Amino acid sequence: MTRLASLSIAFLILTGGAARSYEPTSENLAAREWFQDAKFGVFIHWGVYSVLGRGEWVMNNEKITVADYEPLAEQFNPTEFDADEWCRLFKAAGAQYITITSKHHDGFAMWDSKVSDWDIVDRTPYKKDVLKQLAEACRRHDLKLFFYHSHLDWHHPEYFPVGQTGRNSGRPESGDFDEYLDDMDAQLTELLGGDYGDVAGIWFDGWWDQQSKRFEDTRDASVRDTRIDWRLEQTYALIHRLQPAALVGNNHHIAPFAGEDFQMFERDLPGQNKGGHSSDAVIGDLPLETCDTINGAWGYNAGDKGHKSVEQLVTYLVRSAGMNANLLLNVGPKPDGTIDDVSAERLRGMGEWLEQYGETIYGTRGGPVAAQEWGVTTKKPGVVYVHVLKAPEPDADGWTHLSGAGKLAARSLKVLSTGIEVPSRIGAGDDLFVRLPKTDAATIDLVLVAEGD
Known part of the structure; x- marks a missing residue:
């Protein structure tokens, strides 16, 4: 056979x-x-x-x-x-x-x-x-x-x-x-x-x-x-x-x-x-x-x-x-x-x-950034939601490292709940650094919005 x-x-x-x-x-x-x-x-x-x-x-x-x-x-x-x-x-x-x-x-x-x-x-x-x-x-x-x-x-x-x-x-x-x-x-x-x-x-x-x-x-x-x-x-x-x-x-x-x-x-x-x-x-x-x-x-x-x-x-x-x-x-x-x-x-x-x-x-559908320890992304046409579930500790200058999210660097990031813009810069490789606002202990998921295709 x-x-x-x-x-x-x-x-x-x-x-x-x-x-x-x-x-x-x-x-x-x-x-x-x-x-x-x-x-x-x-x-x-x-x-x-x-x-x-x-x-x-x-x-x-x-x-x-x-x-x-x-x-x-x-x-x-x-x-x-x-x-x-x-x-x-x-x-x-x-x-x-x-x-x-x-x-x-x-x-x-x-x-x-x-x-x-x-x-x-x-x-x-x-x-x-x-x-x-x-x-x-x-x-x-x-x-x-x-x-x-x-x-x-x-x-x-x-x-x-x-x-x-x-x-x-x-x-x-x-x-x-x-x-x-x-x-x-x-x-x-x-x-x-x-x-x-x-x-x-x-x-x-x-x-x-x-x-x-x-x-x-x-x-x-x-x-x-x-x-x-x-x-x-x-x-x-x-x-x-x-x-x-x-x-x-x-x-x-x-x-x-x-x-x-x-x-x-x-x-x-x-x-x-x-x-x-x-x-x-x-x-x-x-x-x-x-x-x-x-x-x-x-x-x-x-x-x-x-x-x-x-x-x-x-x-x-x-x-x-x-x-x-x-x-x-x-x-x-x-x-x-x-x-x-x-x-x-x-x-x-x-x-x-x-x-x-x-x-x-x-x-939504799964977003463009693969699941990371810090969180995930979801998407709809024209918008990406960045779900920061477990934010890493910021460095001495206040920048938080989001591994794998470098492809979002060209987009304007805002906090969904407040509309406040979040500064960001590209890191080495495929990483992104952001300045996240302070959140209270009750915050489960800090959601950022990145608009644009």
């Missing part, structure tokens, strides 16, 4: 048989442009696992069987859930869209599924479809709605082979994976078939559960492998057929597959790997998104008090925008349907900052 043939077969295995090229529709391309303009969304991890208050991986981490996990649904009764209240909070935060878990790894559907009764309407005392309520509220409050949908499933009896996770759930030691995928596509059809209106996209997670191994360099398709055929081409085509504008993303931590419309990074800025998930990720040419949590957990964790500060969250948003990516910031609602006070306070704090500086984030 030739190397070219080997590469082709490996690529087909990797992409689930995606031999045909994907041509996005004009509606899809317009949605991608909107997505890049939006810059900030709220992620919501919420489900039966919230009852235990120990995160969304509790079934796997504590080796809970399906038989012992199912009764938790009888305790899930979110009577305090108010979709409009959520949307008002997210709008106050400055978010432009919401991504909520329609089905996480425990397989529990947060809508009234006809494929299975393992859902919020059939198994809980609440007996209401929270996704429908949220979809209607999003339309009222001008927020777009994405659905997170788990590829892997610790509950479904046909999810076999069992994969790398959920191995203690007590599922059968056999199964028909194609039947499982048929059910997954049927549930996606329910979500995208019209009852929930226009769905902005599907955020997949869990493809990695069926990888036979991780390779050091996944850029070479000849050394990439999956244990089974996920039928990605079929599933992606179904989504695009049902809703041509819907954007498909997949949290698989490697380069995008054919049929995907945006690329995501978990707990990392594009090109970084501090979270340990993105060592193989090649930055493609699709719109980018990074996701992280307000505290340490995704699903509700009653013991997690490590909430990030407003300064930390705003800094991450700004650095994301400077690297041409959106930020999807997660909250884990309580089992009663409310959002904890600290998370709500952090979201409002971000909204207060965006109320003043939103023009430097919304509708």
Whole structure:
């Protein structure tokens, strides 16, 4: 077999048989442009696992069987859930869209599924479809709605082979994976078939559960492998057929597959790997998104008090925008349907900052200066915003060294908030020196404006 043939077969295995090229529709391309303009969304991890208050991986981490996990649904009764209240909070935060878990790894559907009764309407005392309520509220409050949908499933009896996770759930030691995928596509059809209106996209997670191994360099398709055929081409085509504008993303931590419309990074800025998930990720040419949590957990964790500060969250948003990516910031609602006070306070704090500086984030693209330790740049036609997040100490003459920003030397720099001009001079190489005004301790981001192309 030739190397070219080997590469082709490996690529087909990797992409689930995606031999045909994907041509996005004009509606899809317009949605991608909107997505890049939006810059900030709220992620919501919420489900039966919230009852235990120990995160969304509790079934796997504590080796809970399906038989012992199912009764938790009888305790899930979110009577305090108010979709409009959520949307008002997210709008106050400055978010432009919401991504909520329609089905996480425990397989529990947060809508009234006809494929299975393992859902919020059939198994809980609440007996209401929270996704429908949220979809209607999003339309009222001008927020777009994405659905997170788990590829892997610790509950479904046909999810076999069992994969790398959920191995203690007590599922059968056999199964028909194609039947499982048929059910997954049927549930996606329910979500995208019209009852929930226009769905902005599907955020997949869990493809990695069926990888036979991780390779050091996944850029070479000849050394990439999956244990089974996920039928990605079929599933992606179904989504695009049902809703041509819907954007498909997949949290698989490697380069995008054919049929995907945006690329995501978990707990990392594009090109970084501090979270340990993105060592193989090649930055493609699709719109980018990074996701992280307000505290340490995704699903509700009653013991997690490590909430990030407003300064930390705003800094991450700004650095994301400077690297041409959106930020999807997660909250884990309580089992009663409310959002904890600290998370709500952090979201409002971000909204207060965006109320003043939103023009430097919304509708921008990554700026002409590569990300530096001191900060980043964002741009719109005719203007560059210089975000000084961590200014170096000035020298004895009061000049602050901004590495990599020499290309801005020919422009007039002004402080956005005051209009005061900032003196600047070119340094050695590609560096810039500026005389920055004094700022108070509450300043998160000193934004300078450079006008002109």
